[in-house]
Amino acid sequence: MSSGPPQPLRDTIEAVYRAESRRVLATLIRLLGDFDLAEEALHEAFVAALDAWRAGLPGNPRAWLVSTGRFKAIDVLRRRARFDDSVARIGLEVASEHPDPAAGADASLADDPLRLIFTCCHPALPPDAQVALTLREVCGLTTEEIARAFLVGPPTIAQRIVRAKSKIREAGIPYEVPGAAELHERLAPVLRVVYLVFNEGYAASSGRDLTRADLSDEAIRLGRLLCDLLPDAEGQGLLALMLLTESRRRARTTAAGEIVLLGEQDRGLWDVALIAEGVALVERALASGRAGSYALQAAIAAVHAEAPDAASTDWTQIVALYDVLLRCAPSPVVELNRAAALAMRDGPAAGLALIDAILARGELADYGPAHSARAELLRRLQRDAEAAVAYRQALGLSRLEPERRFLTGRLQALGGASPATD
Amino acid sequence: MKYLCLIYDEERTLAAMSKAEVGQFLGEYANFTKEIKAKGHWLAGNALKPVASATTVRVRGGKVATTDGPFAETKEQLGGFYLVEARDLNEAIQIAARIPSARIGSIEVRPIQEFN
Numbered sequence: 001m002s003s004g005p006p007q008p009l010r011d012t013i014e015a016v017y018r019a020e021s022r023r024v025l026a027t028l029i030r031l032l033g034d035f036d037l038a039e040e041a042l043h044e045a046f047v048a049a050l051d052a053w054r055a056g057l058p059g060n061p062r063a064w065l066v067s068t069g070r071f072k073a074i075d076v077l078r079r080r081a082r083f084d085d086s087v088a089r090i091g092l093e094v095a096s097e098h099p100d101p102a103a104g105a106d107a108s109l110a111d112d113p114l115r116l117i118f119t120c121c122h123p124a125l126p127p128d129a130q131v132a133l134t135l136r137e138v139c140g141l142t143t144e145e146i147a148r149a150f151l152v153g154p155p156t157i158a159q160r161i162v163r164a165k166s167k168i169r170e171a172g173i174p175y176e177v178p179g180a181a182e183l184h185e186r187l188a189p190v191l192r193v194v195y196l197v198f199n200e201g202y203a204a205s206s207g208r209d210l211t212r213a214d215l216s217d218e219a220i221r222l223g224r225l226l227c228d229l230l231p232d233a234e235g236q237g238l239l240a241l242m243l244l245t246e247s248r249r250r251a252r253t254t255a256a257g258e259i260v261l262l263g264e265q266d267r268g269l270w271d272v273a274l275i276a277e278g279v280a281l282v283e284r285a286l287a288s289g290r291a292g293s294y295a296l297q298a299a300i301a302a303v304h305a306e307a308p309d310a311a312s313t314d315w316t317q318i319v320a321l322y323d324v325l326l327r328c329a330p331s332p333v334v335e336l337n338r339a340a341a342l343a344m345r346d347g348p349a350a351g352l353a354l355i356d357a358i359l360a361r362g363e364l365a366d367y368g369p370a371h372s373a374r375a376e377l378l379r380r381l382q383r384d385a386e387a388a389v390a391y392r393q394a395l396g397l398s399r400l401e402p403e404r405r406f407l408t409g410r411l412q413a414l415g416g417a418s419p420a421t422d
Numbered sequence: 423m424k425y426l427c428l429i430y431d432e433e434r435t436l437a438a439m440s441k442a443e444v445g446q447f448l449g450e451y452a453n454f455t456k457e458i459k460a461k462g463h464w465l466a467g468n469a470l471k472p473v474a475s476a477t478t479v480r481v482r483g484g485k486v487a488t489t490d491g492p493f494a495e496t497k498e499q500l501g502g503f504y505l506v507e508a509r510d511l512n513e514a515i516q517i518a519a520r521i522p523s524a525r526i527g528s529i530e531v532r533p534i535q536e537f538n
């Protein structure tokens with residue numbers, strides 16, 4: 001063996017890998033008709049690049065990788081076909097159908113990342129498998145990384161992915177962007193997966209840290225990709241919502257990792273570039289007349305983002321937007337958020353009456369934020385004993401360390417009230 | 423690919439229909455069947471008699487054991503099926519969504535295992 005490739009080449013190839021590997025994979029899956037074979041081909045193409053690119057980078061690295069990956073896959077299939085593997089024979093036919101993959105360098109090639117997203121988020125796959133498969137195939141996260149993000153064992157994630165790939169193959173889930181008639185319906189689960197990934201990164205449901213920035217970054221990247229490839233008001237609304245939420249990341253925890261509520265955040269830490277981009281997207285989504293729940297939530301986030309300080313927040317507009325949101329996507333959580341906004345507009349007593357009515361219906365009885373929102377209003381009304389009871393209820397429902405510390409702090413500040421233990 | 427569309431209805435819902443409603447429902451089925459035959463999707467299809475007419479057969483230790491009723495008691499009962507030819511799952515889903523019972527019951531779409 002000669003010595004390994006020089007460091008600058010390794011760095012270049014790593015950069016190409018980060019920028020292109022997911023697009024190359026998306027095209028290889030289309031050409032080869034098989035996820036596992038495409039992943040193997042992608043890997044082999046990059047191994048080949050370490051040697052072949054010593055003399056210099058090809059003019060179009062992506063096309064080179066696709067073409068090399070495809071030939072490597074055909075080699076694999078030929079070897080398997082020799083052992084009379086009928087599946088390999090069929091695969092070989094599929095793989096050899098396109099004489100030159102770069103010849104498909106038109107709309108077909110550009111749509112490959114979308115095909116991949118729509119396939120990974122096919123409604124015939126179980127929801128948790130959609131998330132795992134999207135993070136694995138579209139974002140390129142390893143099984144271990146996904147397992148860490150969702151606090152489950154790597155074997156669980158690996159099994160979800162294997163089963164999902166097997167269902168794609170066995171049930172005949174096609175590798176395609178849905179037609180215009182189904183597009184709107186099929187986009188909903190895609191946006192749901194993207195938002196779920198974002199939220200897990202922004203407000204982790206459990207664990208030691210409040211946020212996992214890497215997951216949010218991936219979700220925003222996916223959101224941008226969707227908007228680039230598919231102009232849709234809800235896609236724009238979701239990207240706007242993610243950008244506007246993300247713009248507050250630096251302000252929402254202290255250096256020590258403690259929670260800072262929206263009203264108490266240092267707005268100088270908000271990311272003005274993300275806000276500008278988010279606000280522009282919201283305006284476009286609302287102007288289309290087809291704005292849905294993501295665009296409306298983004299519009300609410302935009303009202304916050306445009307207030308120079310907490311006191312000058314336009315609560316009247318926020319309550320009005322929640323009213324529209326409730327009509328378009330009714331849910332007790334939206335009602336709760338509306339009640340909190342109404343408390344800012346009309347005073348804590350008015351908000352408290354609404355929250356009590358929601359809790360009386362029982363749907364949010366086990367939802368921690370409902371109890372902490374109620375506790376905040378009771379505290380503002382100086383009904384300290386009742387506030388302490390509500391904080392304890394919220395604490396009993398929280399699995400997130402920084403949130404637990406925040407609630408414990410609030411309890412202690414009420415004076416005399418000892419933190420609950422569970 | 424070939425898919426079997428298993429049609430599950432609540433027999434009680436069907437039994438509660440008026441004569442006119444039943445006539446309308448069967449008319450929709452007739453139209454649907456005609457349509458998928460014309461488009462080349464139809465391979466086979468039948469309605470089944472009510473689940474009260476079902477018999478379950480098992481052979482254990484060489485002995486045939488026969489019991490009254492279906493394999494499993496469920497809220498919705500298997501009431502019929504279509505065997506269809508579709509390009510892929512998306513097309514099979516589109517076909518299944520047009521089966522009249524999809525609006526009141528549910529359709530299970532299962533790919534056929536081909537042995538060669």
